[in-house]
Amino acid sequence: MEYFKNLINGEWKDSKSGKYSENRNPADKEDLIGYFPSSTPEDVEEAVKAAKEAFKKWRLIPAPKRGDVLKIVGDIMLQKKDEIAFEMTREMGKVFAETKGDTQEGIDTAYYAASEGRRLFGLNAPSELPNKMNLSFRVPIGVGGIITPWNFPMAIPTWKIFPALVCGNTVVFKPAELTPKTANTFVKIVDQAMREVLGKDYIPGVINLIHGSGRVVGECFLANKDIDFISFTGSTEVGRRINEVGGRELKRVSLELGGKNAQIVMDDANLELALDAVLWGAFGTTGQRCTATSRLILHKNIHDKFLKMLTERVSKLKLGYGNNKGVDVGPCVSESQRETVNNYVQIGLKEDKATLIAGGDYAKDGELAKGWFYKPTIFKDVTPEMRIAKEEIFGPVLSVLKCSSLEEGVAILNNTVYGLSSSIFTNNVNDAFMAVRDIQAGITYINGATIGAEAHMPFGGVKATGNGHREGGWTVYDFYSEWKAVYIDYSGKLQRAQIDNY
Numbered sequence: 312m313e314y315f316k317n318l319i320n321g322e323w324k325d326s327k328s329g330k331y332s333e334n335r336n337p338a339d340k341e342d343l344i345g346y347f348p349s350s351t352p353e354d355v356e357e358a359v360k361a362a363k364e365a366f367k368k369w370r371l372i373p374a375p376k377r378g379d380v381l382k383i384v385g386d387i388m389l390q391k392k393d394e395i396a397f398e399m400t401r402e403m404g405k406v407f408a409e410t411k412g413d414t415q416e417g418i419d420t421a422y423y424a425a426s427e428g429r430r431l432f433g434l435n436a437p438s439e440l441p442n443k444m445n446l447s448f449r450v451p452i453g454v455g456g457i458i459t460p461w462n463f464p465m466a467i468p469t470w471k472i473f474p475a476l477v478c479g480n481t482v483v484f485k486p487a488e489l490t491p492k493t494a495n496t497f498v499k500i501v502d503q504a505m506r507e508v509l510g511k512d513y514i515p516g517v518i519n520l521i522h523g524s525g526r527v528v529g530e531c532f533l534a535n536k537d538i539d540f541i542s543f544t545g546s547t548e549v550g551r552r553i554n555e556v557g558g559r560e561l562k563r564v565s566l567e568l569g570g571k572n573a574q575i576v577m578d579d580a581n582l583e584l585a586l587d588a589v590l591w592g593a594f595g596t597t598g599q600r601c602t603a604t605s606r607l608i609l610h611k612n613i614h615d616k617f618l619k620m621l622t623e624r625v626s627k628l629k630l631g632y633g634n635n636k637g638v639d640v641g642p643c644v645s646e647s648q649r650e651t652v653n654n655y656v657q658i659g660l661k662e663d664k665a666t667l668i669a670g671g672d673y674a675k676d677g678e679l680a681k682g683w684f685y686k687p688t689i690f691k692d693v694t695p696e697m698r699i700a701k702e703e704i705f706g707p708v709l710s711v712l713k714c715s716s717l718e719e720g721v722a723i724l725n726n727t728v729y730g731l732s733s734s735i736f737t738n739n740v741n742d743a744f745m746a747v748r749d750i751q752a753g754i755t756y757i758n759g760a761t762i763g764a765e766a767h768m769p770f771g772g773v774k775a776t777g778n779g780h781r782e783g784g785w786t787v788y789d790f791y792s793e794w795k796a797v798y799i800d801y802s803g804k805l806q807r808a809q810i811d812n813y
């Protein structure tokens with residue numbers, strides 16, 4: 312059985328703790344994947360030191376050359392796409408087609424970042440004084456602490472680390488405890504590309520990997536004075552803590568947090584299309600996406616008909632190991648995640664008026680007994696104030712609510728602390744545009760599921776889903792760089808702005 316290591320200063324090393332935690336396949340708890348270091352504060356200290364030292368050289372590498380590294384990263388990921396996806400499914404459970412998609416998102420992000428190395432545009436503005444020139448351009452920040460969740464173990468680290476690197480920063484990466492193997496594969500690829508592109512000028516410590524818990528390793532990131540910025544994706548609870556401590560230390564902090572996304576279906580919608588979308592949105596990745604469809608808001612005129620169509624299709628979803636052909640839905644990522652899901656189902660059963668119409672229990676038949684499977688679950692008659700209508704569940708549970716108008720549907724959709732993704736199915740162009748205007752979410756789909764963001768578009772949410780930053784596309788480069796303003800005075804005299812000219 313393989314014992315994995317941390318990457319610090321270009322060297323694969325054991326943790327100073329000498330301790331490991333095991334990683335198992337959530338579809339088959341007998342399948343042991345490997346042992347991963349339980350790292351210590353000293354390991355973090357060493358990695359941050361290496362990243363700080365590497366920053367001195369990496370920031371001077373021309374940005375197009377830094378982009379060349381990411382081009383090679385994308386090429387290697389493309390070559391290994393199926394292998395990465397297979398191991399990712401084994402590690403966290405979602406089906407092979409989805410882990411291939413997760414990997415592809417990383418490839419797209421690599422190529423986008425590679426080309427950004429040749430842009431990273433600055434802006435010029437005229438000076439208010441004669442014979443003077445004003446320029447502004449992006450400069451790197453320093454060392455970044457990258458903390459990621461388990462549900463997109465490849466895409467999310469790439470969203471953060473590629474723009475960070477191309478901007479000239481160095482990073483220390485702490486992946487989720489549940490997906491350390493994908494993180495290992497990813498960092499190996501980045502390190503390999505660094506060595507290939509930089510050759511004898513290879514700089515150790517540009518990317519460092521520290522496995523371990525949030526409580527130990529993650530907390531050390533917050534406390535470390537040499538970490539200049541933290542990019543975090545995960546739960547709102549942990550995000551708040553990072554924002555509090557990071558804020559006190561004046562660290563730059565980007566937070567991508569929870570969601571409670573809804574799909575509205577109006578009475579003029581294409582119901583077959585809306586049905587495909589809600590099945591994909593609610594039960595894809597076993598409902599464990601920050602953008603998963605957790606609420607379905609049906610117009611009263613199609614409510615009963617749509618629910619009948621939905622329950623029929625849900626009963627046909629095939630659960631199983633995601634690397635097997637024909638499987639639609641994998642397991643929950645862990646026993647404790649499955650318990651959280653089941654607890655919410657119990658809350659739903661106790662909540663006034665909510666009626667269970669599908670699932671509501673562990674799935675334990677035959678091979679399913681080996682893993683953390685839960686039956687795709689639907690509650691109807693849910694009202695906006697119920698906990699299952701407002702709180703993030705992060706599992707295969709869909710709460711169905713009823714509305715009588717577009718205004719009511721949008722009000723129900725907005726009735727949550729979160730604001731990540733949203734969707735409306737309608738063929739009425741006026742309703743569609745009003746929904747775009749009035750829905751409080753970072754992402755709105757018209758006639759599409761709540762999941763399916765593209766790597767070159769801004770990704771993130773409003774309200775308790777984050778702190779105003781975005782990942783993806785061009786917007787993310789604002790987080791990973793500072794603006795520097797430069798004034799060049801070629802008048803040969805001291806010119807005082809605001810004073811000599813007014």
Ligand code: NAD
Pocket residue numbers: 458459460461462463485486487488523524525526528529530544545546547549550552553567568569570600601703705731771772776
């Ligand atoms: P989590 O918050 O438990 O963990 C996320 C990461 O934070 C892990 O690496 C964990 O080890 C680390 N961590 C935990 N405690 C920490 C601490 N005190 N200090 C520093 N780091 C700490 O979340 P999770 O269970 O891995 O992921 C599920 C959550 O992530 C859901 O709420 C989901 O909505 C959210 N998520 C959001 C997005 C988005 O883009 N908005 C994307 C995916 C997942």
